[in-house]
Amino acid sequence: MAIKILLEKCTGCTLCVKACPFDAIRIMDKEGPPAGRQAVIDLNKCNLCGACVPACKFKAILLEKPQVLTGAKPDLKDYKGVWVFAEQKKGKVQPVVYELLGKARELAASLGADVSAVLLGEYLEEEIQELIWRGADKVYVVETRELANFQDEPYTNILVELIKKYKPEIVLCGATSIGRSLISRVAVKLRVGLTADCTGLDIDPERKILLQTRPAFGGNIMATIISPNYRPQMATVRHKVFPETQSDMKRKGKIIRENFDGPFLVSRSKLLDIVDEIESTVNLAEADIIVSGGRGMAGPENFKILEGLAKALGAAVGASRAAVDSDWIPYSHQVGQTGRTVSPKIYIACGISGQIQHLVGMQSSKIIVAINKDPDAPIFKVATYGIVGDLFEIIPALTKKFKEVLKR
Amino acid sequence: MNIIVCIKQVPETTEVKINPETNTLIREGVKSIINPFDAYAIEEGVRLKEKFGAKATVITMGPPQAEAVLREAISLGIDDGILLSDRAFAGSDTWATSYALSAAIKKIGAFDLIVCGKQASDGDTAQVGPGISAHLDIPAVTYVKKIEEINPVRNTKAIIGEDKISNGVKDNFARVERMTEAGYEIIEVSLPALITVVKEINTPRLPSLKGMMRAKQAKIIHWKASDIEVELNFVGLAGSPTQVVKIFTPAPRVGGQMLKGETQEIVDRLVGLLKSDIP
Numbered sequence: 001m002a003i004k005i006l007l008e009k010c011t012g013c014t015l016c017v018k019a020c021p022f023d024a025i026r027i028m029d030k031e032g033p034p035a036g037r038q039a040v041i042d043l044n045k046c047n048l049c050g051a052c053v054p055a056c057k058f059k060a061i062l063l064e065k066p067q068v069l070t071g072a073k074p075d076l077k078d079y080k081g082v083w084v085f086a087e088q089k090k091g092k093v094q095p096v097v098y099e100l101l102g103k104a105r106e107l108a109a110s111l112g113a114d115v116s117a118v119l120l121g122e123y124l125e126e127e128i129q130e131l132i133w134r135g136a137d138k139v140y141v142v143e144t145r146e147l148a149n150f151q152d153e154p155y156t157n158i159l160v161e162l163i164k165k166y167k168p169e170i171v172l173c174g175a176t177s178i179g180r181s182l183i184s185r186v187a188v189k190l191r192v193g194l195t196a197d198c199t200g201l202d203i204d205p206e207r208k209i210l211l212q213t214r215p216a217f218g219g220n221i222m223a224t225i226i227s228p229n230y231r232p233q234m235a236t237v238r239h240k241v242f243p244e245t246q247s248d249m250k251r252k253g254k255i256i257r258e259n260f261d262g263p264f265l266v267s268r269s270k271l272l273d274i275v276d277e278i279e280s281t282v283n284l285a286e287a288d289i290i291v292s293g294g295r296g297m298a299g300p301e302n303f304k305i306l307e308g309l310a311k312a313l314g315a316a317v318g319a320s321r322a323a324v325d326s327d328w329i330p331y332s333h334q335v336g337q338t339g340r341t342v343s344p345k346i347y348i349a350c351g352i353s354g355q356i357q358h359l360v361g362m363q364s365s366k367i368i369v370a371i372n373k374d375p376d377a378p379i380f381k382v383a384t385y386g387i388v389g390d391l392f393e394i395i396p397a398l399t400k401k402f403k404e405v406l407k408r
Numbered sequence: 409m410n411i412i413v414c415i416k417q418v419p420e421t422t423e424v425k426i427n428p429e430t431n432t433l434i435r436e437g438v439k440s441i442i443n444p445f446d447a448y449a450i451e452e453g454v455r456l457k458e459k460f461g462a463k464a465t466v467i468t469m470g471p472p473q474a475e476a477v478l479r480e481a482i483s484l485g486i487d488d489g490i491l492l493s494d495r496a497f498a499g500s501d502t503w504a505t506s507y508a509l510s511a512a513i514k515k516i517g518a519f520d521l522i523v524c525g526k527q528a529s530d531g532d533t534a535q536v537g538p539g540i541s542a543h544l545d546i547p548a549v550t551y552v553k554k555i556e557e558i559n560p561v562r563n564t565k566a567i568i569g570e571d572k573i574s575n576g577v578k579d580n581f582a583r584v585e586r587m588t589e590a591g592y593e594i595i596e597v598s599l600p601a602l603i604t605v606v607k608e609i610n611t612p613r614l615p616s617l618k619g620m621m622r623a624k625q626a627k628i629i630h631w632k633a634s635d636i637e638v639e640l641n642f643v644g645l646a647g648s649p650t651q652v653v654k655i656f657t658p659a660p661r662v663g664g665q666m667l668k669g670e671t672q673e674i675v676d677r678l679v680g681l682l683k684s685d686i687p
Contacts, residue, residue, distance in 0.1 A: 019655075021655055023438065043495060043498070044471035044472060044473065045471065046498065047498065047499060048499035049499075049652045049655055050652060050653070050655075051652075051654075051655040054654075089590075152538075152547060153547060156542070176589060177550065177551050177586070177587065177588050177589060178588075180534045180535070180538075180550065181538050181548065181550040181551075184502070184534070184535040184537075184538035184539050184542065185538050185541070185542040185548070187503065187535075187539070187649075188503060188506060188507075188538075188539045188542035188543055189542055191503070191649070192503075192649055193501065193503065193648075193649030193650035194502065194503070194535060194649075195650060196502070196531075196532065196533035196534060196535055197532060197533070211653075215532070215658070216530060216531055216532060217419070217530055218529065218532070219658070220657070221655055221656070221657055221658075222655070222656050222657070222658050223652050223654065223655050224652070224653050224654040224655075224656075225650050225651065225652055225653065226650070226651055226653050227649050227650045227651070228651070229649070267547075268546075268547040268597065268598045268601070269547045269549060269595055269596065269597040269598070269601075270595065270596045270597075271593055271594075271595055272583070272593075272594040272595065272596055273593065273594040274588075274591070274593050274594075275591045275592050275593070275594070276590045276591040277590070277591035277592065283589045283590045284589070285589045286589065288686075288687050289686065289687075313686060314687070331553070331606070331608040332587065332608075334607075337444065337529055338444055338445065338607045339607070341532075345685050345687070346682060346685055346686070363661055366685070367682065367685060369678065369682070380663055380666070381661075381662075382661045382663065383663055383664060384664040384665075385664055385665060385666075385667055385678060385681060386663065386664070386665070386666045386667065387666070387667050387674055387678070388666065388668075389671065389674070393671050394671055394674065394675065397671055397672060397675045398675050398679070401675050401676065401679045402679060405679055405683060406683075406686065
């Protein structure tokens with residue numbers, strides 16, 4: 001397994017250099033006759049991603065694709081159906097699950113398969129029904145006191161066991177703080193591929209495999225990832241990427257209950273307490289609208305102005321790193337590279353200059369509104385609507401107007 | 409007490425720019441740095457070391473030049489650095505990476521706590537930390553924003569039969585705060601365990617002059633695939649369940665319209681433009 005340049009075909013044209021996301025290719029003089037230029041791959045930098053291969057018009061780059069592994073290779077055809085992990089908190093299924101169910105229905109339709117939800121917890125009767133109304137053909141349910149709240153180990157043990165028993169072809173899970181922890185463990189135990197934070201999921205029409213597209217390098221590049229030789233194919237999906245399915249009370253589904261005890265429920269960690277500290281009822285990850293403040297807010301007391309606007313809009317309050325590092329607002333509100341990544345319908349950036357570290361956390365928002373007194377602030381380069389002006393004048397006026405129009 | 413900190417060398421995202429003509433990534437001359445989240449993991453490791461007289465070891469998997477981030481960690485107070493580097497690891501996905509790192513950690517020997525950053529800024533997967541814990545079969549707590557208490561001492565007099573494990577925790581434990589979407593959870597976890605940490609956990613220090621001197625002279629331990637117990641079928645591109653089939657640059661977001669005029673005029677227009685998108 002290796003990558004190599006076929007010297008007789010390489011013209012030194014630089015197309016591969018431009019395609020390489022890892023800066024691993026250089027053009028140099030050819031060593032021997034005939035004289036000319038050629039590409040050289042720095043193997044210490046090369047990640048074998050293969051981006052250069054299709055970029056080369058001369059078919060001069062050879063990447064030996066991985067062979068199917070030795071060892072027990074599962075019979076891929078035994079795996080059928082699309083599963084959604086139905087994350088619940090305090091007995092309520094989380095909104096991201098309904099977003100996934102909609103996508104799962106599309107994928108299942110392309111595969112001629114059905115959609116199942118997996119629900120672990122306690123006292124879930126109404127939620128089981130809701131999952132069926134929202135698109136699940138089957139709901140696998142495990143109810144016991146030990147599963148009431150998420151715990152890494154029992155949840156992993158049970159999900160692994162259910163997957164081994166029922167063999168789904170695809171497993172989807174929200175890229176939430178619970179989902180990202182749980183599903184990484186599950187993928188390791190099952191020895192299967194897992195793609196994080198997907199923003200696009202499709203079925204390859206010919207090979208019938210899952211095409212998983214996700215951002216990397218802070219959204220600067222997109223990668224499409226497959227896991228053709230392993231089942232299930234697993235992916236986590238960010239909040240708000242796909243629309244929620246609506247409830248259809250005519251839908252019927254099958255409920256399959258499973259029981260686990262003893263070793264499956266052993267946990268070496270214990271949840272002592274859950275502290276909810278988001279004062280407003282809206283959390284950033286699930287918010288349709290976010291009102292965010294930066295250095296231009298000038299002080300902690302001014303975040304009240306933002307809270308007023310957020311309240312009028314039913315929005316969550318975000319912040320830039322500058323505001324968090326000045327202790328104007330807690331870290332849990334920080335949007336950006338070292339905070340949260342969000343993609344609401346509307347993101348209103350107030351007094352945020354728009355450093356790249358902030359942009360990578362919010363630039364996939366559908367509409368971006370920027371209010372800043374500096375006309376050269378980089379935030380305006382990504383803003384759908386930009387306003388150069390004094391936010392202390394504009395935001396109260398905006399709040400008042402929204403209250404009138406929305407009658408809240 | 410033994411602490412292991414896992415870190416990654418990443419390109420400085422802030423310097424990753426798009427060439428507007430070719431619409432491709434400009435990586436030339438981009439600096440390599442310690443993954444921003446790993447700075448908090450290093451700091452937490454050093455703080456525990458100082459508090460308990462622990463030994464702190466930092467490990468990274470990457471190309472030979474990743475040695476630089478190990479030296480930087482040592483300059484901040486970490487004792488030893490291990491570089492796991494081999495062409496056999498190239499192209500590893502998160503499964504294969506966490507497998508190789510877990511094998512290297514097994515070779516390091518007994519440990520109480522593994523500390524990782526929440527995720528790396530280049531891949532953004534947050535999968536390697538929990539993956540390592542699964543390979544090592546130890547508990548993990550992700551997104552830790554505070555270690556409230558940590559007791560690394562094993563109580564050898566623990567009464568067998570009084571089944572403390574089934575309700576959670578043994579004598580040697582850590583009690584931590586784990587960040588969630590709505591707030592945080594307080595979790596007790598038995599040691600050895602793995603935690604991944606977020607920015608709120610601490611404020612990383614700057615290297616001291618003495619630290620920088622030590623880092624310069626420190627002997628970095630180099631391990632190849634043959635130095636650790638790994639199945640070669642499970643590492644590198646061939647051992648990775650996932651494959652990248654396409655890399656492309658998303659269409660860059662372009663600026664829209666600037667709203668100009670008197671404040672009330674602007675506000676009325678903006679409300680009109682946004683109204684239909686408000687749920």
